[in-house]
Amino acid sequence: xxxxxxxxxxxxxxxxxxxxxxxxxxxxxxxxxxxxxxxxxxxxxxxxxxxxxxxxxxxxxxxxxxxxxxxxxxxxxxxxxxxxxxxxxxxxxxxxxxxxxxxxxxxxxxxxxxxxxxxxxxxxxxxxxxxxxxxxxxxxxxxxxxxxxxxxxxxxxxxxxxxxxxxxxxxxxxxxxxxxxxxxxxxxxxxxxxxxxxxxxxxxxxxxxxxxxxxxxxxxxxxxxxxxxxxxxxxxxxxxxxxxxxxxxxxxxxxxxxxxxxxxxxxxxxxxxxxxxxxxxxxxxxxxxxxxxxxxxxxxxxxxxxxxxxxxxxxxxxxxxxxxxxxxxxxxxxxxxxxxxxxxxxxxxxxxxxxxxxxxxxxxxxxxxxxxxxxxxxxxxxxxxxxxxxxxxxxxxxxxxxxxxxxxxxxxxxxxxxxxxxxxxxxxxxxxxxxxxxxxxxxxxxxxxxxxxxx
Amino acid sequence: xxxxxxxxxxxxxxxxxxxxxxxxxxxxxxxxxxxxxxxxxxxxxxxxxxxxxxxxxxxxxxxxxxxxxxxxxxxxxxxxxxxxxxxxxxxxxxxxxxxxxxxxxxxxxxxxxxxxxxxxxxxxxxxxxxxxxxxxxxxxxxxxxxxx
Numbered sequence: 327x328x329x330x331x332x333x334x335x336x337x338x339x340x341x342x343x344x345x346x347x348x349x350x351x352x353x354x355x356x357x358x359x360x361x362x363x364x365x366x367x368x369x370x371x372x373x374x375x376x377x378x379x380x381x382x383x384x385x386x387x388x389x390x391x392x393x394x395x396x397x398x399x400x401x402x403x404x405x406x407x408x409x410x411x412x413x414x415x416x417x418x419x420x421x422x423x424x425x426x427x428x429x430x431x432x433x434x435x436x437x438x439x440x441x442x443x444x445x446x447x448x449x450x451x452x453x454x455x456x457x458x459x460x461x462x463x464x465x466x467x468x469x470x471x472x473x474x475x476x477x478x479x480x481x482x483x484x485x486x487x488x489x490x491x492x493x494x495x496x497x498x499x500x501x502x503x504x505x506x507x508x509x510x511x512x513x514x515x516x517x518x519x520x521x522x523x524x525x526x527x528x529x530x531x532x533x534x535x536x537x538x539x540x541x542x543x544x545x546x547x548x549x550x551x552x553x554x555x556x557x558x559x560x561x562x563x564x565x566x567x568x569x570x571x572x573x574x575x576x577x578x579x580x581x582x583x584x585x586x587x588x589x590x591x592x593x594x595x596x597x598x599x600x601x602x603x604x605x606x607x608x609x610x611x612x613x614x615x616x617x618x619x620x621x622x623x624x625x626x627x628x629x630x631x632x633x634x635x636x637x638x639x640x641x642x643x644x645x646x647x648x649x650x651x652x653x654x655x656x657x658x659x660x661x662x663x664x665x666x667x668x669x670x671x672x673x674x675x676x677x678x679x680x681x682x683x684x685x686x687x688x689x690x691x692x693x694x695x696x697x698x699x700x701x702x703x704x705x706x707x708x709x710x711x712x713x714x715x716x717x718x719x720x721x722x723x724x725x726x727x728x729x730x731x732x733x734x735x736x737x738x739x740x741x742x743x744x745x746x747x748x749x750x751x752x753x754x755x756x757x758x759x760x761x762x763x764x765x766x767x768x769x770x771x772x773x774x775x776x777x778x779x780x781x
Numbered sequence: 782x783x784x785x786x787x788x789x790x791x792x793x794x795x796x797x798x799x800x801x802x803x804x805x806x807x808x809x810x811x812x813x814x815x816x817x818x819x820x821x822x823x824x825x826x827x828x829x830x831x832x833x834x835x836x837x838x839x840x841x842x843x844x845x846x847x848x849x850x851x852x853x854x855x856x857x858x859x860x861x862x863x864x865x866x867x868x869x870x871x872x873x874x875x876x877x878x879x880x881x882x883x884x885x886x887x888x889x890x891x892x893x894x895x896x897x898x899x900x901x902x903x904x905x906x907x908x909x910x911x912x913x914x915x916x917x918x919x920x921x922x923x924x925x926x927x928x929x
Contacts, residue, residue, distance in 0.1 A: 479824045607807055610824070611831035612897070689817020694923065695786040695852040697816045702788040704815075729815075 330367045331530040333388050333522035334377060338362050340384035347376035347385060348722050352599045353475065357730070358720040368687060371471035372523040373599055373624045374633040387522035387634060390541035395430055398514030398540070400506055402498050403431040404491055405518035407438050407579035408629040409545055410649075411642035417556065418567040419576075425556035429548065431516070435498060438575025439662060440490040445574040446667040447487050447676040449588055452618055460594070460609065460617040461485050463584065467527035468624035469602060470682065474532060477606050478684030487676045489527070490578065491517050495538035517542045520632030521625060535680030544634040572661050573653040580646045581628035584621050587650065593619040598626040690732065704728045712743045788816075792846045794837045796863065802838045805846055806830040809857070816850060822921050825901040829919050830857055832894045837861045839884055841914065855921040865911040873899065873907075 343361035355369035356376060363376075363384070377385045395401045403426045410419050419436060426434035448463070455461060462484050464470060473480050495515040503510045517524055519542040528537040577583025582595030594617055596605045602622045608614050625631035630646060631639040653659075670676065690704070691697040708728040719740040721727035730736035738744060760766045790812070792805045810827045818826075830846070837844035841863025849856040866872045875896045899905040904920035 478820050607803065610810070610827050611803060611806060612828045684820070686820065687814065690815055691817070694817065698786050698788045698850055698852065701812065701816050701850075702785070705788070705790060 331526055332365065332367060332370055333372050333525035334374065335386050335388055336363050336365065337384045337386055340382045342382060344381060345717050346379040346381065349717060350375050350379050351722065352603065354722045354726050369475065371468050371475055372526050373468045374522050375599065377633050387544065389519065389522060389525055389544040389547065390516065392543065394541050395514060399508055399512040400502060401431050401514045401516065402433045402435055403516050403518055404435045404437050404494055406520050406629055407441060407576050408520040408632060408635055409518050410576060411579050411630045411645045412545065412549065412635060412637045415645060418571065420562060420567040420570055421556055421559055424559040425552050428555040429551055435494060437490055437494055438572045440494040441575035441578040442572040443662045443667050444487060444490045444493065444676065445584055445588055446662060446664050447671050448485055448584065450668060450671045451485055451487060458483060459615055460620045463621045464489060465578065466623045467523045467532065469622045470532045474685035475687060477610060478686045480606065480609060481682055481684050484682055486678045486682065488678045492538050493676065499538065514540045516540060518545055518548055519543065520545050520629045520635040522634065531680065533678055533680030533682045546634045546636055549636045568656065569658055570660055571649065571653060573650060573659065574661050576646055576649060579629050580643050581621060581623045583628065583646065585619065590619055592617050593621065595621040597623040597628050599624045700732050704732045707731055711741060718742045787849065787851045789847065789849045794834055794844045794846060796838060796842045798838060802835060803831060806834050809848055818855065818923065822923065826855060826921055829898045829901040832898050833859050833917055833919065836894055839880065840864060852923060854923055857919040859917045860914065862914045865913050866909040866915055867911050869907055869909060
């Protein structure tokens, strides 16, 4: 069943079943069967944690190769603002965009400006909204999927404003096709991504609509070529380059950037999946109702911590932070005009085309009575297990193993702690069998005679 | 006796154990999701269970939570050994609270706990012996037609 597209694939040749991925997976979506890791598709939220821990690089993020560019007559790169954080302090977005154009793209688009527009749109939405709080940012596709799968109740609290890269691509295609006299489909737009999760949001958007982007290229793939391409670019004044940066937009590269640049009072920024889960649990319990807005990212420190980023995440986080501080200090505001944004907002320009639907996990059974019965079986089984969560059975925890047995995915014999007991049972069965054989009695009586003689 | 379409589980809750507070209600939420209870009922049950769990953590020495699910209803029963409630009618009023300043600092003690449990439950009963402890019964009707 390929109901869900995922941005990661396991190379079974390289995988030797070390279970590191299984143990780290926050949604318990990985099992190791017959010595190879496998992903349970409905549980996977594409966070990429498994990619980082695999000792054999057997988990491969699926991004697009450079060759995809040849399919289009005109190509535009749309780098994630996290790319701006990958190089030293002196290298500003202008230089990076120039470098990208030398790599074979016809144009490179500064997404930070669109991010700035979306920040303003988010502000408008927060002002108008009066439903249950807090509202949650849509920026991280893994977080959106986490909510769809594990927190379906919170789905209406996700701000339904389109992500900047989609808006940007929509606009680029419209504009360029007019300018160049090309059809929209002849223009290829490629996102330069810090994480594989952006790939699924392009191939299979969470809201079941269609993406305006044509592909995603990993920042780690482009890093080396880009570094050498930038060497030859003409030098511009640092101050001038600084004046082109939209402060609202570059904040999107790091956790807390949106809250900080919009100066939101009652907002939280959370990053790292396990931390986000803690916060979402609190929201579900009815706490945090006094918080207006939550910016949540699956990767630590936000997009700069993506698994396809190159620079150390604390260094890149710091670069964005310092850049924001400098722009604040210098009072540089190369941002969109808020009146224009408000007008577009009232025309519904920013809203998502589709609707986000929950994607809750399948229950143990469709029939409530049977599901209850199976849950009870799971508990009974669980109580017979050692509860050490050793994982040798191929399931991440004893509780998950009990569930896998109930759903028929695993056998009790897979548990290594059952082996001594099984051996004992087998030896008893063997004794019974031997007892029945006349040959065995003959041997035993002979042996008794011999021991008597000796004594 | 428990029949085969009935699932029960007990949880221990320790008083003053703020570090682990909320663990039981999260576990219960996960069980209800596995069984496939309607999400809107899970949402209400999660809030009610959390409030009740926090009441034990904040006020009692210890307590037990018993979960009981049948295809007809979800019953959550809490029994604690604690100070008990002197005036139940008073405690059921919104805004009434005996929380200490420390608890209020942590965002609790708005006097919404018991009324909030009642508001979210389909049936709610409370009994208490002052100086001994408090028992709550929180019931949710499970309409099988809504099963997804």
